Amino acid sequence: MRHRRISRRHFLAGVLGTSATLALATRAAPAVRKGANLRLWILKTYVAPTNKAIEVSAERWAQKNGATVSVEYFTFEDMQTKYVAAIENKNTPDVGQLETGAPARFAGMGQLLDLTTFARQVEGQIGKPTANVAPVTMVDNKIYAMPWYIMGAFWYVWRDVFEKNKVKLPATYEEAKQAAHVLNRPNENFYGVGQSWNRTSDGYGVMQSLMYSYGVGWAGRDGKYRSIKTPTMQQVMKWATDIYKEGIQPADTLSWTGSQNNENFIAKKIAQTSNGPSITFALEDALAKARDATERKQREEAIANHLALPHPAGPDGRRMWSIAMSLGIFKNTKDPDAAMSLIAHLLSPEETVSVMKESYGQFGPVLDKARDASKDYFNKNDNYRTFGRAAEWFAATGWPGPVTAAAAEVQATNVLTDAPAKVIVDKWSVDQAIEWEDKKIKDVYDTLRS
Amino acid sequence: MAEARLHPRRWASASGRDTGTAFFFLLPLFALVVALIIYPFYRAIWLSFTDKLVGYPERFVGLRNYLYLLRDDTFREVIRNSLIFTVGSVTLKILSGLAMALVLNGIWRWRNFFRGLFLLPWITSTVIIALTWRWMFDSFPGRGFFNSVLMDAGLLTRPIAFMASPEGAMLAVIIANWWRGFPFFGVSYLAGMQSIPLDLYEAAAVDGAGTWRRFWHITLPGLKHVMIITILLSFIWTINDFNIVYVMTRGGPGTATQVFATYSYEVAFNQLRWGRGVTISIFVVPLFIVGIVLISRYLLRERD
Numbered sequence: 001m002r003h004r005r006i007s008r009r010h011f012l013a014g015v016l017g018t019s020a021t022l023a024l025a026t027r028a029a030p031a032v033r034k035g036a037n038l039r040l041w042i043l044k045t046y047v048a049p050t051n052k053a054i055e056v057s058a059e060r061w062a063q064k065n066g067a068t069v070s071v072e073y074f075t076f077e078d079m080q081t082k083y084v085a086a087i088e089n090k091n092t093p094d095v096g097q098l099e100t101g102a103p104a105r106f107a108g109m110g111q112l113l114d115l116t117t118f119a120r121q122v123e124g125q126i127g128k129p130t131a132n133v134a135p136v137t138m139v140d141n142k143i144y145a146m147p148w149y150i151m152g153a154f155w156y157v158w159r160d161v162f163e164k165n166k167v168k169l170p171a172t173y174e175e176a177k178q179a180a181h182v183l184n185r186p187n188e189n190f191y192g193v194g195q196s197w198n199r200t201s202d203g204y205g206v207m208q209s210l211m212y213s214y215g216v217g218w219a220g221r222d223g224k225y226r227s228i229k230t231p232t233m234q235q236v237m238k239w240a241t242d243i244y245k246e247g248i249q250p251a252d253t254l255s256w257t258g259s260q261n262n263e264n265f266i267a268k269k270i271a272q273t274s275n276g277p278s279i280t281f282a283l284e285d286a287l288a289k290a291r292d293a294t295e296r297k298q299r300e301e302a303i304a305n306h307l308a309l310p311h312p313a314g315p316d317g318r319r320m321w322s323i324a325m326s327l328g329i330f331k332n333t334k335d336p337d338a339a340m341s342l343i344a345h346l347l348s349p350e351e352t353v354s355v356m357k358e359s360y361g362q363f364g365p366v367l368d369k370a371r372d373a374s375k376d377y378f379n380k381n382d383n384y385r386t387f388g389r390a391a392e393w394f395a396a397t398g399w400p401g402p403v404t405a406a407a408a409e410v411q412a413t414n415v416l417t418d419a420p421a422k423v424i425v426d427k428w429s430v431d432q433a434i435e436w437e438d439k440k441i442k443d444v445y446d447t448l449r450s
Numbered sequence: 451m452a453e454a455r456l457h458p459r460r461w462a463s464a465s466g467r468d469t470g471t472a473f474f475f476l477l478p479l480f481a482l483v484v485a486l487i488i489y490p491f492y493r494a495i496w497l498s499f500t501d502k503l504v505g506y507p508e509r510f511v512g513l514r515n516y517l518y519l520l521r522d523d524t525f526r527e528v529i530r531n532s533l534i535f536t537v538g539s540v541t542l543k544i545l546s547g548l549a550m551a552l553v554l555n556g557i558w559r560w561r562n563f564f565r566g567l568f569l570l571p572w573i574t575s576t577v578i579i580a581l582t583w584r585w586m587f588d589s590f591p592g593r594g595f596f597n598s599v600l601m602d603a604g605l606l607t608r609p610i611a612f613m614a615s616p617e618g619a620m621l622a623v624i625i626a627n628w629w630r631g632f633p634f635f636g637v638s639y640l641a642g643m644q645s646i647p648l649d650l651y652e653a654a655a656v657d658g659a660g661t662w663r664r665f666w667h668i669t670l671p672g673l674k675h676v677m678i679i680t681i682l683l684s685f686i687w688t689i690n691d692f693n694i695v696y697v698m699t700r701g702g703p704g705t706a707t708q709v710f711a712t713y714s715y716e717v718a719f720n721q722l723r724w725g726r727g728v729t730i731s732i733f734v735v736p737l738f739i740v741g742i743v744l745i746s747r748y749l750l751r752e753r754d
Binding site for chain 2: 080081087106109189250252253257260267269414421422426436448449
């Protein structure tokens with residue numbers, strides 16, 4: 001075997017080259033031009049302190065870099081409208097907060113910058129997302145947004161009600177339904193559960209958690225359409241509609257808006273419901289505003305008794321659909337380096353934790369460094385320990401496949417919740433509703449141009 | 451008197467100058483009509499023949515969107531819901547508008563005060579109206595107005611979930627729309643009634659006509675033109691209404707109150723299919739055009 005002799009010059013050149021590559025790879029974030037001016041779009045959540053904390057964090061970046069950031073808000077209600085108008089009018093922000101389906105949809109439109117190289121550059125600074133969250137921001141192996149946090153939905157129960165009635169806390173959907181039957185007291189206007197199939201994430205989000213936990217998905221691992229006309233989907237639809245037929249929910253549940261399950265739960269009219277940590281925020285906020293000792297005692301008891309469990313599991317495991325938030329850079333930006341620098345700043349463990357501490361558990365970290373940095377914060381009590389684990393159970397729209405524009409559109413058509421509503425309201429059979437839903441889903445995949 | 455006579459060439463020149471001036475003064479109006487009416491309308495019609503997706507360039511697909519909607523069972527429901535919502539609301543508005551006008555026409559004291567009072571729903575923000583009516587129909591214990599009244603009166607033991615049934619939800623959005631719109635009818639009919647000559651009533655009274663006959667043979671025919679115009683306008687506004695349905699029910703439960711505007715919004719903005727979303731709105735335009743042409747011809751014939 002012939003050995004190649006390496007000259008000193010070749011060796012030095014190799015060392016220099018490797019060092020330069022490493023230096024580039026470990027560079028924290030691109031340099032920012034003085035006077036850079038960015039528009040940042042973020043979600044205005046119910047938890048007002050979080051919004052403020054993000055604004056303050058962005059301002060810290062601006063001051064550090066001699067730049068300016070104008071923060072503009074959108075809400076869940078106008079998120080789509082605002083982005084659609086901005087895209088069609090070519091008036092997109094430099095950096096935008098994106099919900100679960102947005103990276104796939106917007107990247108497909110050619111609106112987002114490819115951040116694959118940047119993601120590798122800042123990995124040392126911000127860490128890596130969990131394996132189940134990372135695909136949300138990827139299309140064809142390229143990264144189009146940087147995962148930020150998860151706004152999880154949890155299974156809220158009143159611990160005291162369960163204990164008083166000696167009912168086991170539910171670990172599965174079937175157990176949740178059985179518990180609801182035991183706890184149901186319609187004559188006292190108290191119901192076992194409150195789950196609306198409405199046009200908000202409280203509806204289509206829970207439906208996806210239910211489907212995925214039973215092992216039903218409308219797409220395969222390749223992201224292509226897969227029929228849901230299966231016996232397992234019949235079980236899913238049966239659970240979703242039986243809770244209505246069996247009278248274990250308030251009669252108006254189907255008409256609830258996004259906040260009415262919160263209200264009913266906080267007013268102790270229902271024993272269980274699915275919701276984000278905004279319930280915890282409302283209770284903690286109410287405690288801070290207590291006017292006298294009696295009110296304070298009542299509110300302390302409410303906080304002690306409200307329990308956020310992970311969503312129940314199904315026969316195929318526990319998969320929780322959540323809103324996975326990420327930050328993307330729009331191609332229209334005049335200053336991509338500054339935009340990347342701002343993202344690296346917002347995603348750094350220190351900044352993530354500073355925002356998280358103002359989020360009442362709503363801000364579930366997904367990057368490993370932020371997860372490590374926030375361990376103490378999420379160790380506050382049982383509820384926070386559950387909030388901190390949101391990423392572990394996360395399943396994205398279109399499970400088990402990647403998030404695709406078609407999967408996001410299926411969610412947007414509301415067929416996932418309209419199908420059970422057809423059974424509950426229009427008295428369709430379960431099979432009829434599944435047939436209808438399947439046809440609508442197939443139609444989305446057949447007609448969506450790539 | 452000396453008659454001013456223009457030489458034909460000078461007359462033609464002056465006439466041409468006048469025409470030019472007229473066109474010049476009409477230009478701003480013409481520009482506005484083109485920019486605000488003709489172009490958006492043309493653009494909407496064009497988009498309905500394309501498969502335009504948000505963020506993608508449009509591609510001509512002919513009648514594909516129209517054919518898709520004709521096969522779409524949800525769209526058929528939307529047509530039915532829109533007609534029930536519109537006919538129900540407009541009928542209530544006509545009846546209550548007539549009642550309001552008759553009452554106001556019959557009183558002299560406080561007439562202006564009541565006219566102002568009745569106009570309140572018309573000037574209140576639609577979103578506030580929708581939220582208020584949603585609250586009125588709510589079945590949350592101690593909050594929903596109707597349920598609280600019925601339960602306090604001992605007529606109910608458990609609240610009625612008005613908004614959870616298709617009929618209840620449709621009734622709720624119809625009532626909210628009626629409440630917002632009836633003052634327009636009332637004020638228009640009142641103006642119409644006040645323009646009917648009083649001597650017609652006096653003559654009819656002398657001939658022994660009672661209140662009902664006077665209303666049937668004098669008031670109603672006298673209001674015919676006002677009624678046609680108000681019904682036409684209200685029909686167009688109501689069938690295109692978005693706010694009340696979106697705020698109160700979001701088209702639910704299921705698709706029970708999904709109407710043209712909400713379905714079009716959902717398809718265009720949530721599903722990002724603009725071509726199809728615009729087609730949903732465009733679908734009713736031929737109906738409007740036929741209605742407007744027929745009514746205009748009828749009114750012009752009546753005037754002649």
